[in-house]
Amino acid sequence: MTRLEDEYEALIQFLYLAPVGLVQLEHDGGIMMLNPVSAQLLMPMTQNGELTNLFDALSGVAPDLRQRCAAFTAPHGRICDALRLQFSAGTPGKKDTQFLSLSLLKLDDSRLMAVLEDITGQVRREEILSRNKAWLNAILAGISDYAVMSINSEGLVEDWNDSIGRLTGWGEGEILGQPYDRFFMPGASTPDALTDRLREAEDCGWSLREVQCRRHDGTPFFASTLIVPVHSAGPTSDRRYCLVIRNIADKKEALESQFKAAYCDYLTGLPNRRAFFEEAQREFDRMQIVPRHISLILFDADNFKRINDRYGHPAGDAVLCDLADRMRQSFRMVDSLCRMGGEEFAVLLPSTDLDAALAGAERFRQLVESQPVTFDGEVIAYSVSGGVATNEAGCIDIDELIKRADRALYEAKQKGRNRICAWDQRTELKVVA
Numbered sequence: 001m002t003r004l005e006d007e008y009e010a011l012i013q014f015l016y017l018a019p020v021g022l023v024q025l026e027h028d029g030g031i032m033m034l035n036p037v038s039a040q041l042l043m044p045m046t047q048n049g050e051l052t053n054l055f056d057a058l059s060g061v062a063p064d065l066r067q068r069c070a071a072f073t074a075p076h077g078r079i080c081d082a083l084r085l086q087f088s089a090g091t092p093g094k095k096d097t098q099f100l101s102l103s104l105l106k107l108d109d110s111r112l113m114a115v116l117e118d119i120t121g122q123v124r125r126e127e128i129l130s131r132n133k134a135w136l137n138a139i140l141a142g143i144s145d146y147a148v149m150s151i152n153s154e155g156l157v158e159d160w161n162d163s164i165g166r167l168t169g170w171g172e173g174e175i176l177g178q179p180y181d182r183f184f185m186p187g188a189s190t191p192d193a194l195t196d197r198l199r200e201a202e203d204c205g206w207s208l209r210e211v212q213c214r215r216h217d218g219t220p221f222f223a224s225t226l227i228v229p230v231h232s233a234g235p236t237s238d239r240r241y242c243l244v245i246r247n248i249a250d251k252k253e254a255l256e257s258q259f260k261a262a263y264c265d266y267l268t269g270l271p272n273r274r275a276f277f278e279e280a281q282r283e284f285d286r287m288q289i290v291p292r293h294i295s296l297i298l299f300d301a302d303n304f305k306r307i308n309d310r311y312g313h314p315a316g317d318a319v320l321c322d323l324a325d326r327m328r329q330s331f332r333m334v335d336s337l338c339r340m341g342g343e344e345f346a347v348l349l350p351s352t353d354l355d356a357a358l359a360g361a362e363r364f365r366q367l368v369e370s371q372p373v374t375f376d377g378e379v380i381a382y383s384v385s386g387g388v389a390t391n392e393a394g395c396i397d398i399d400e401l402i403k404r405a406d407r408a409l410y411e412a413k414q415k416g417r418n419r420i421c422a423w424d425q426r427t428e429l430k431v432v433a
């Protein structure tokens with residue numbers, strides 16, 4: 001056989017074995033050649049089993065094919081692409097709708113090529129999917145105390161439904177494509193914390209937190225936020241998560257009293273050492289996975305014994321409560337506050353470097369200094385000293401961080417009180433104010 005004959009034979013074999021229907025036609029639709037798959041696909045549309053012209057065979061489902069060809073004046077190219085044809089397979093006694101996809105190519109002035117594919121299964125799957133989506137949307141639209149949404153691997157909101165608008169008051173354009181902490185009160189999250197929760201959901205199956213959320217008009221509501229991964233086999237960037245925000249304002253009090261009993265200091269209401277060390281441990285665990293700054297400030301009221309001695313113990317208590325209130329006002333929600341004991345307090349600042357922590361500590365010192373407390377008609381001026389440290393230079397746990405901040409606090413007291421010192425890896429210490 002010549003090489004040309006070999007090639008021709010290979011082409012015929014290809015046509016014969018191809019898993020899609022291939023039909024070679026003349027410009028008026030006359031069939032020159034067709035493979036077995038196309039014969040099978042077109043069979044339900046033939047009249048009396050005759051299959052000589054494709055345009056005639058498809059006239060019931062695509063009546064304009066002849067006109068499309070006539071209107072296509074380019075020397076070659078795609079006349080139509082994946083045209084969806086719907087027809088009845090005609091099984092006696094059964095209404096059996098099938099779907100074909102048709103692409104028509106102009107090869108040259110005398111020949112066309114039709115590519116046919118049975119897409120019935122695909123269309124059925126699409127129908128089921130869209131029915132499920134409509135069903136899910138109907139459920140979501142009816143929900144009033146939950147907001148359910150899909151978020152991507154960067155924590156950006158990907159879809160919108162009425163439940164989100166109803167619970168939060170935000171509009172679609174203000175939420176789509178935004179980080180999910182848009183619903184949280186300012187300071188209740190950081191970019192690191194945003195992705196930490198996605199990772200936690202991956203590792204543990206879910207991530208559940210009670211968070212202070214905000215509506216579009218700024219009003220706060222206490223909510224439980226649940227993130228669960230929506231499993232897919234694709235790459236990490238294709239991962240999706242479901243976020244459910246549930247208004248639990250009614251359960252807040254019960255939850256809070258349980259929490260307070262175990263985790264809060266009885267006098268100031270601030271988290272106690274147990275709560276603080278648990279949160280600090282979690283932050284250091286996260287830091288091991290994704291390195292980041294963690295800073296710590298230790299505050300100590302100055303000459304507090306004198307305040308007790310001069311104004312009495314209840315006045316001393318009022319000063320400690322005032323100090324706690326100002327800490328709540330001064331630091332972000334994402335910062336962990338704690339009464340370590342006596343007149344010593346701590347603030348753990350996630351994703352915060354030494355300079356930013358120093359600035360926060362100094363701001364707080366000035367605030368305390370500038371506003372005395374009034375108790376029982378007495379104006380009590382007091383001050384605090386502070387020690388600041390960060391997790392640079394091989395600090396990998398909270399104990400070491402406390403040791404450093406404590407060393408800086410000691411220095412602040414030694415240098416005369418009412419000032420902030422920082423632990424510095426080169427000079428060991430630096431005085432700020």
Ligand SMILES: Nc1nc2c(ncn2[C@@H]2O[C@H](COP(=O)(O)OP(=O)(O)OP(=O)(O)O)[C@@H](O)[C@H]2O)c(=O)[nH]1
Nearest residue numbers: 300301302303304305306308313316317342343413
């Ligand atoms: N009112 C009140 N006083 C407390 C409480 N806990 C500890 N104290 C008092 O805080 C005082 C701490 O005194 P010191 O440790 O000598 O420290 P200081 O007087 O603040 O002096 P410097 O820290 O060196 O500035 C003690 O008198 C404690 O009794 C509390 O819950 N309420």
